[in-house]
Amino acid sequence: MKRKDQMIGSAFLCALLCLLMAVSGCQSMEDQNYTVPAAEKSETVNLKFFGNKNEALNVVAIEEILKAYMEEYPDVNITYESVKGADYFDVLMKRIRSGNGDDIFMINHDTMLELMKTGELADLSGLPTIEDFSPGARSQMTFDGVVPFVPTSISAFGLYCNLGLLAENNLEVPETYAEFLAACEVFSEKDITPIVANNDISLKTLAISRGMFEVYKGGGAEKALEQMNADPSLLAEAMRPGFEMVHLFIDRGYVDAGRTLKTEKTKDDLADFATGSYPFMLTGAWASPRVAALNPGLNYKVYPYPAQEDGSVLVTNVDTRVAVNARSAHVEEAKKFLEYLTQKDVMWEFVDSQSSFSPLEDNRLSSDPAVQPLNAYMTNGRSILGTDSNLKYPIWDLSKESVRGLLKGQSVEEVLGDFEAGLKKSQPGGAQ
Incomplete structure (x- = not known):
């Protein structure tokens, strides 16, 4: 009986308290501020960033950016992993196809084409920083109505010139194709191989500068690229002069074919050139800091390719393309990081670490004195894209294979046949 009286008393007290709260106008639970118990607080989001930038200066710049972001957003943890060279893209595709793709990763033109087919790339068109990119960069970022990546640099490919060695032989920096051939012949006659080239980007970008300049000259590239997309034989024919140029250089010994096939990009080639x-x-301007570190006393500068009769051509790429894995568990968090990465001052840290150029409207130019000769070509109408997003073919990989064929002794006609066959195979419904 005593227990029953206690229960009735407790119920009465509870009802009385509720009545007093209602009369006093107390807030509802939804309107009250309260501390979330520790067990209910959100956990740290872990993002994985996979890339092919592993040079010390690049990695330091990336790590500084990640550190600053994590300080600003302490609930996010980002780790960066890299694989050097062409092997990176093989590893990237294996990870994605096995369902183990990273949250954020770097892609190039050719991997973009592959990953777009299978819906692996998140649409980044909603990023607030998209409008900060230059019109030229934005023209490369939209593909089939979506923005599958954001570029974080404009890479340039150039002719590294040993100015001391040229002066010793009474030669100026070549500006035309004829001057380039003449300079190479002077050194070849002295049993000096004129050109250091690697087995990846060197000769294919030279071929592109020779073959594709007419496509871009005069601003009529859009229509020409549409025609090439419809008829790949037009692209193959456009590249003919470029492959003929490479074949000539090999035939005359201006390039050591056997050595080039074994020469790794941004490693063996730089070591050779740094000997003086x-x-x-021939390689990317981003390698300039590495050359300077290998031989601080070497007097060199980087110039556009002297690949045309009327002057030089700068080959560029809207590059270091960063994408978000559409199948990531943290798509929105990954996009938020890319919004931060593409802010002007943040991006410039990364761009300048690569002796490259900014894809943003501010048009900042590289602070590396060795690449200053390239600056004027960013705006003088004599620059072309090595991989144009409006061209729906994997020209980057196919031109590399074509050059390897020439280095192994294939004729220009054989290489062009294989190149065109590769273009047709890459088309939707092409032969597998």
Whole structure:
């Protein structure tokens, strides 16, 4: 009986308290501020960023950016992993196809084409920073109505010139195709191989500068690329002069074919050129800090390719393309990081670490003195894209294979036949 009286008393007290709260106008639970118990707080989001930038300066710049972001957003943890060279893209595709793709990763033109087919890339068109990109960069970022990546640099490919060696032989930096051939012949006659080239980007970008310049000259590229998309034989024929140029250089010994096939990009080629024994090297401008570190006393600069009768051509790429995995568990968090990465001052840290150019409207130019000769070509109408997003073919990989064929002794006609066959195979419904 006593227990029953206690229960009745407790119920009465509870009802009385509720009545007093109602009369006093107390807030409802939804309107009250309260601390979430520790067990209910959101956990740290872990993002994985996979890329092919592993040079010390690049990695330091990336790590500084990640550190600053994590300080601003302490509930996010980002780790960066890299694989060097062409192997990166093989690893990337294996990870994605096995369902183990990273949240954020770097892609190039050719992997973009593949990943767009299977819906692996998140649409980034909603990023607030998209409008900060230059019109030229934005024209490369939209593909089939979506923005599958954001570029974080404009890479340039150039002719590294050993100015001291040229002066010793009473030669100026070549500006035309004829001057380039003449300079190479001077060194070849002295049993000096004129050109250091690697087995990846060197000769294919030279071929593109020779073959594709007429397509871009005069601003009529859009229509020409549409025609090439409809008829790949037009692209193959456009590349003919470029492959003929490479074949000529190999045939005359201006390039050591056997050595080039074994020369790794941004490693063996730089070591050779840094000895000071070679007059020229073909590779990306981003390698300039590495050359300077290998031989601080080397007097060199980087110039556009002297690939045309009327002057030089700068080959560029809207590059270091960063994408978000559409199948990531943290798509929105990954997009938020890319919004941060593409802010002007943040991006510039990464761009300048690569001796590259900004894809943003501010048009900042590289602070590396060795690449200053490239600056004027960013705006003088004599630059072309190595991989144009409006061209729906994997020209980057196919031109590399074509050059390897020439280095192994194939004729220009054989290479062009294989190149065109590769273009047709890459078309939707092409032969597998």
